[in-house]
Amino acid sequence: MGRSSLIFLVAVLRATECAVISKETLGPESCKDYGQEFDRAYSIPGEAAILECPLEMHYLFNTAETAYNITWYDERTGSEITELEQSIMLKKTQVWFYNVSMQQQGKYTCVVRTQSECYKQATELVVTEMTSENCVRPQNGVQGINANVNDLLVCPLRKYLKSVDSPSIQWYKNCELLQEDEKFALNEDILHIRKVNFNDAGFYTCKMTFHLAGVVREMAETIECEVKDEYLKKPQIIKPVNEIIKVERGSSFKKDCVVIVRGNGFPMVNVLWKVLRGSEEECISPNTSHRIHQIPTNESRTEDGFLLVQTLFLSAVWEEDFYLNFTCIASSSRGEPTGQISLVPADGNFFLLLCLLLGSVALLFVMGVLLCTIFKVELALWVRTVFPFLYKTTDGDGKQYDAYIAYPRVLEGSSEKAEIFAMSTLPQVLEGQYGYKLFILGRDGLPGEAVVDVVQDALSRCRRLLLLYTAASLCSPEAQEWAEQQTGLYQALVEDSMSIVLLELEAIRQPLRLPHAVRLLKDKQGALQAWKKRKRWAFSDGKSEDRVTSLQPSARFWREIFTSGAQLCV
Structure with missing residues (x-):
């Protein structure tokens, strides 16, 4: 299979593109046509609008090593778009409309040419009059925030901040300009909402003011904010907490790892046991036929969240299990707390401890004699100086x-x-x-x-x-x-x-x-x-x-x- 065929398959699988590829003539060349992009650009008359070339060029060829150029065409007329037209600017892969009008609504085709290939794909600009009395634009995106916690909204225009000069963003809820206060914290393209409640639902608009071609321009996007009564905090391991447990050799042993997840909604937390053997960490098998295994997680709901219990089980404790670190990990997107246990023999080894103690005393005595012999003069002089x-x-x-x-x-x-x-x-x-x-x-x-x-x-x-x-x-x-x-x-x-x-x-x-x-x-x-x-x-x-x-x-x-x-x- 050739390189062009692979590019073809990648392009076909893209969710935002049409799957039909045909040979059509636009201008003098015959280009590979990837149809029309599903996403559209929305604007209202008098604002600035931006069209981005929908072709993912890095899937088509090596953009770092291959020279290429981009041309835009108006599908209604088939003519090439140039900066000679009024209120239009070409900037890298974008077409900027300074002051968009209803007449500029329609489909536009981006054509990318290399020395040997030609590709094209269409996108659409939708221009609609805003007639809503609550300042809501005709088209808007949807973002969800969680109740009872601090959350945030992200301005969809943030992707254009690096393409313009002197950008600044203002936030509105309905028609009211938002100010920094105890409820809202403004951070340019991010709106922080403290202690979210259901009254915070509604329509939020971020308006970006910037300089383009020496003229001040504006563009805006509206977000429909939905408040969800679902939130989860960082999981907390109640036990074990760095425990040393005495067990009899040959006896069975089990230990519960108890995790609390406070909040509402489905807890996306994975609780599992691991053991550190030497320098390698191994996951404990869930297969109950193994001598060391973990029992499937038991999940139950509490008044303020969820309780998860993952049990470590040893059918028989062997000598090799002593002094190993068994670690319970509660893995989630909000953090990965851990808890450890270590097994030690219940009877201990009194003779070994006694030998270690006597050996330490003997070693200290020998070292003392050697030090006194080597530094006899220094010790005597020190004693004379101090006493x-x-x-x-x-x-x-x-x-x-x-x-x-x-x-x-x-x-x-x-x-x-x-x-x-x-x-x-x-x-x-x-x-x-x-x-x-x-x-x-x-x-x-x-x-x-x-x-x-x-x-x-x-x-x-x-x-x-x-x-x-x-x-x-x-x-x-x-x-x-x-x-x-x-x-x-x-x-x-x-x-x-x-x-x-x-x-x-x-x-x-x-x-x-x-x-x-x-x-x-x-x-x-x-x-x-x-x-x-x-x-x-x-x-x-x-x-x-x-x-x-x-x-x-x-x-x-x-x-x-x-x-x-x-x-x-x-």
């Missing part, structure tokens, strides 16, 4: 200080780094931020006391020793003599009688020059080499790039101190 009063007394070991800070005093020609770090930076961080108690020789000893006695007594009251040194401060003969003269310090280094941390503030290029006891301890447990992290905790004062100030070191640097052998945070 500093807990560390103002000893831990029951009789010690008064957390650490003894030892460093060689500034000797002639030695570096000041150890003294600056010991007297400024350490107190700011350990004492000022974390509440540690430090003993610093030269700051905490009493004036006039012998150095040996002070060192011996202070070490006995401290839990650990932090020895600070640089290449210049501990490698000189004077520094070694200083270390050996402090008997308590020397014994702590040699006898390993307390926890000790070595802190190098700069690189030691000649380690053999260190005191023997310091070398042994460094070989045994290593030393914190702060000089490798210098850029994180020191800055230049503009005079010396190596001068250490009281600026707070980075958290990473302090972590190395806290996690060292001294374990200051414990």
